[in-house]
Amino acid sequence: MKLDGKLNYIELQAAGGAIDSVKSFYSAAFGWTFTDYGTSYSAFSEGLDGGFDGAATAQTKPLPIIYAANLEAALEAVTEAGGKIVKPIFAFPGGRRFHFSDPAGNELAVWSE
Secondary structure, rough: OOOOOOEEEEEEEOOOOOHHHHHHHHHHHHHHOOOOOOOEEEEEEEOOOEEOOOOOOOOOOOEEEEOOOHHHHHHHHHHHHHHHHHEEEEOOOOOOEEEEOOOOEEEEEEEOO
């Protein structure tokens, strides 16, 4: 399966310590299961994989995340296409990623193992 350029992960907010209530809601409403990574992050795998960021603020918007086999090449392509790098490449549990804003101001991220 070709993953380059395909949306394959989304982070949604669970601001203000709401992570337990958000997990309870989606578990009860849709039968989702979760994998916790510390006390402020819980991932789900329900079709499109994603997770809830308990460290987010109420103003945080969902973060679409795109996969790229070569993170550096993706960063270069985003920059060349006119994207603005919001967070340079950094490591996180599971891989590395960077955040960028598109010309409309939407923030997205790109990740790789």
